[in-house]
Amino acid sequence: MIDYVLYIHILAATVWIGGSIFLFTLGIFLRDKKAQERVYLHIGPLYGYMESVWLTVLIVTGFWMFFHLGIDEVIENDTPHNFAHVMTIKLYLVALITVFTIVHMYIAFKTHGKERTKLQKILSRGSSMAIFLLNLIIIWFAMKVRGYL
Numbered sequence: 001m002i003d004y005v006l007y008i009h010i011l012a013a014t015v016w017i018g019g020s021i022f023l024f025t026l027g028i029f030l031r032d033k034k035a036q037e038r039v040y041l042h043i044g045p046l047y048g049y050m051e052s053v054w055l056t057v058l059i060v061t062g063f064w065m066f067f068h069l070g071i072d073e074v075i076e077n078d079t080p081h082n083f084a085h086v087m088t089i090k091l092y093l094v095a096l097i098t099v100f101t102i103v104h105m106y107i108a109f110k111t112h113g114k115e116r117t118k119l120q121k122i123l124s125r126g127s128s129m130a131i132f133l134l135n136l137i138i139i140w141f142a143m144k145v146r147g148y149l
Helices: 002-029 033-068 071-077 083-110 118-148
Strands: none
Touching: 002 033, 002 118, 033 071, 033 083, 071 083, 083 118
């Protein structure tokens, strides 16, 4: 069973991170603002719904592995700066990326097809940048976790 859950977890991470990198890249390299607005107007909601599903799958499969593999008990009994330390940091980063995703999606859906205020632009772009960077950091911590397993 764990092989299937791990496979689904990795698949969800691939979709989540791949989509995030793709849209982040579009935002940087698609310089024509009108074209950028048209692209995001059409693919933004689809991406948002799809990514919500995959983030949920990531969190559910992550928690399933966490408790069914006894990682919660290992963290309680492990020495600092070993597996427990790395796993705890990864969990905090996942919580942080989830918060940034909620903020970003709330603004995106609330302002879809409308002009954003300056604050909404700052929060939307800032959360998008945070999501992008946290994805890369979480991958690094996931590799560290895998090294302990």
